[in-house]
Amino acid sequence: MLRADLAAFGALARGAAFASYGLSARFRHVVPPGEPTKSSGFADSPAVLFPELMALFLGKTLARRFAATHAPVCECTPCGHRPLDSFPSNRDVRSAAQHNTSVLMSWQRTLHTLAVGPDREQWWQERCRAAVDRYPLVNAAIQQPNGFKVQPQLLRWSLLDAAHSAQASARTD
Template structure:
């Protein structure tokens, strides 16, 4: 499946009157949904994402309006884009979102909005995402990071791991993007720790000891601390992609359901347990910190199951 994301949600908020947006550099279209679908299919997309505006947490009316308009089209090529604020995943709101979307036809593409790592923002976020994946048929997860594999392990139709930090979440419209600081170093995936670290951070941490050797399809045999500057962006990206694809092949070889969930949780637990061992090896007790999202994946219980004939909580 080939999908192009118009990402209109980056510029505006969905409302009950206008759940779908037009391009900001053009006059508002009379039928923004129809125009966006036509444009995407015309350039070769096999399915079209709706031009949904950003869905503020708690605005059930806007979510309902977007779902109803897609249902009225009765076109299986349309994927309902759901750029939701991460606040929707709180325990007091996620049930309302499920109620609005459970009957929406065909595929739904969830994208999370918030600063930095939205799923690390509050403890309920990952549980809320798991409820959505379990209750809403046809759910996918786009513009994300580690959660792409967690979503696939819990039944997502497909998922997208963002190539850069900008593509791993949505910054809410009108808010400046928060950054952890200016960097001149690429993000490098440390497979054993299941997390991205700056190449220069890895070089510093392993300066006084031997760095792990990566044997992925892209690296062959390359030290993990050998991506220190932006000159290494492309090799780092190839490394990241090769590692991610190896995980994906392993996951795809497992039967959908409990087998995938167990594999993912066991992998996350093994990574969490690895952090103190790596820190001890480099003699830096606080060298690497377990990312909150990784820890929560390692602790998340089995996927909830809905009673027969029921779709919502």
């Protein structure tokens, strides 16, 4: 079984026939043989997908970050306009999983409406760039300059097309 996080969508956007997204962290990350796991131990709150930032955060982290302001409201069907900071404990694992699945499935449906090739690649890159651009806005809104940090993987996906195009141009020169 292959394990992937948001890279599953990047792979689909770049032409993969299928991909798998792990429901929990242990099913999203691969640890090479002989290397230690990078676990912070038992999580006392569920991982919650913050769609605008295209990243998973612990529910308790979202609750802390948005403690002094209004959290974004999720419009997915399971949430029914529930704020993203309302998954602070492990009692919320099921509802967080329903939220995550609903958001991911909406992305998957959109992706599959696009033709394989440049349309999908462009959609993915634009989505990643929009998320990267959103981080400073969210941090400003919560008045925490480093409240949320762009994950390196997301940054790489947001820049990949430019790098890919530069490599293609170099080969044709």
